[in-house]
Amino acid sequence: MGKTIAEKIFAAHLRDTPSAENMVLDLDVVMCHEITTPIAIMDLMAKGMDKVFDPDRIKAVIDHVTPAKDSKTATQGKIMRDWARRHGIKDFFDVGANGVCHALFPEKGFVRPGYTVIMGDSHTCTHGAFGAFAAGVGTTDLQVGIYKGVCSFRLPQTLKIAIDGKLQPGVTAKDVILAIIKRLTVNGATDKVIEFVGPVIDAMGMAARMTICNMAVEAGATCGICLPDRVTAEYLWPFIKDQYADIDAAVADFTRWHSDADAVYAGTIQVDVTDLPPQVTFGYKPDQVKDIGEMAGTPIDQVYIGSCTNGRIEDLRDAAALLKDRRLAAGVRGIVTPATPKIFNEALQEGIIKIFMDAGFCVLNPTCGACLGMSSGVLAEGEVCASTTNRNFNGRMGKGGMVHLMSPYSAAAAAVTGAITDPRTFL
Ligand SMILES: CC(C)[C@H](C(=O)O)[C@@H](O)C(=O)O
Numbered sequence: 001m002g003k004t005i006a007e008k009i010f011a012a013h014l015r016d017t018p019s020a021e022n023m024v025l026d027l028d029v030v031m032c033h034e035i036t037t038p039i040a041i042m043d044l045m046a047k048g049m050d051k052v053f054d055p056d057r058i059k060a061v062i063d064h065v066t067p068a069k070d071s072k073t074a075t076q077g078k079i080m081r082d083w084a085r086r087h088g089i090k091d092f093f094d095v096g097a098n099g100v101c102h103a104l105f106p107e108k109g110f111v112r113p114g115y116t117v118i119m120g121d122s123h124t125c126t127h128g129a130f131g132a133f134a135a136g137v138g139t140t141d142l143q144v145g146i147y148k149g150v151c152s153f154r155l156p157q158t159l160k161i162a163i164d165g166k167l168q169p170g171v172t173a174k175d176v177i178l179a180i181i182k183r184l185t186v187n188g189a190t191d192k193v194i195e196f197v198g199p200v201i202d203a204m205g206m207a208a209r210m211t212i213c214n215m216a217v218e219a220g221a222t223c224g225i226c227l228p229d230r231v232t233a234e235y236l237w238p239f240i241k242d243q244y245a246d247i248d249a250a251v252a253d254f255t256r257w258h259s260d261a262d263a264v265y266a267g268t269i270q271v272d273v274t275d276l277p278p279q280v281t282f283g284y285k286p287d288q289v290k291d292i293g294e295m296a297g298t299p300i301d302q303v304y305i306g307s308c309t310n311g312r313i314e315d316l317r318d319a320a321a322l323l324k325d326r327r328l329a330a331g332v333r334g335i336v337t338p339a340t341p342k343i344f345n346e347a348l349q350e351g352i353i354k355i356f357m358d359a360g361f362c363v364l365n366p367t368c369g370a371c372l373g374m375s376s377g378v379l380a381e382g383e384v385c386a387s388t389t390n391r392n393f394n395g396r397m398g399k400g401g402m403v404h405l406m407s408p409y410s411a412a413a414a415a416v417t418g419a420i421t422d423p424r425t426f427l
């Protein structure tokens with residue numbers, strides 16, 4: 001019987017199988033940020049177990065609230081800093097070099113096809129875009145991961161989503177994944193891996209694939225995975241060029257992770273995106289999604305462009321294309337947060353930062369910021385935000401605030417009109 005990519009990764013990393021339900025995997029990378037890791041560090045210290053399994057395979061960043069906004073976040077940062085220094089964790093990213101974990105770590109080449117990755121963060125699934133098994137875990141698993149370099153999982157079932165057709169101008173990866181979450185519902189993929197395949201994924205760059213995999217967890221999935229191909233190899237080339245004679249060799253090698261033709265799936269869903277209009281959420285669950293036309297005219301107070309979902313250079317370019325020579329509508333606040341310093345720099349070089357500033361946006365340093373409502377753009381009661389992030393939970397960006405999830409292109413359209421707008425009206 002053939003295997004899916006997830007099953008192949010599990011087989012290649014299996015350390016132990018205490019029960020059929022329980023597979024202990026060796027980890028290639030343990031990622032850490034300052035919200036969930038300090039608890040694990042403090043607990044390990046209290047138990048006299050202040051050790052890391054391999055400092056080179058731990059990647060750490062202060063990203064959620066940075067620079068620190070108060071004593072609590074300053075202490076969280078300090079715990080991370082001291083820990084990284086104590087254990088010689090060289091891939092530690094602090095103020096000035098830091099960015100949103102799920103954008104920064106791929107950019108540094110830390111994730112490769114066939115890897116196992118954990119992090120104490122639900123959007124760790126983003127890294128599946130590289131053909132890795134990457135899962136968000138709780139504090140106990142994170143502690144074990146840091147200490148021993150292993151994590152226990154059930155062998156996941158895989159749901160295949162085959163995406164066909166051709167995206168229309170103004171329709172992006174974000175619209176595709178919102179439409180998929182609508183179809184699956186918020187628990188439609190619970191305890192499953194989603195394998196995204198088909199010509200639409202094949203044609204996407206890594207940024208778009210990361211946007212798609214990033215939101216797999218919003219349908220309940222443990223991980224979203226794309227099969228590693230030439231696009232993956234080209235993105236990773238600076239980091240893997242010593243391992244392969246040329247890109248072709250890397251592409252050929254990556255195929256060993258591809259799912260077999262006779263692999264068994266929990267289900268297969270066919271999606272055709274040719275007629276898909278831009279999508280937007282209403283309500284407080286990410287599966288509450290409508291065609292944007294149905295929500296057109298809904299007034300907004302703030303626009304937020306950033307996050308691990310849509311804070312990459314491709315996203316900023318999309319938004320800037322629409323914002324060029326235009327301004328924020330009266331009374332609307334615009335906030336843009338390039339997800340990493342590299343993205344910020346590229347945006348600067350390309351004139352994108354200037355476009356945002358000329359439009360009246362506030363440009364923030366790379367951070368999660370307002371995405372989780374902890375800093376840098378929290379909403380007041382009753383305020384509405386057009387956001388490129390991934391969660392619209394009640395109170396997510398501030399108590400009593402409403403978040404409408406959409407693409408960067410749609411967010412830019414909302415910015416200039418002051419209301420939810422079909423961005424295709426600007427084409
Ligand atoms: C702070 C962290 C635990 C959290 C997560 O796991 O997702 C955050 O990144 C979020 O998006 O809400």
Ligand code: SF4
Binds near residue numbers: 371390
């Ligand atoms: S950008 Fe938002 S969703 Fe992504 S890791 Fe940060 S808080 Fe979580």
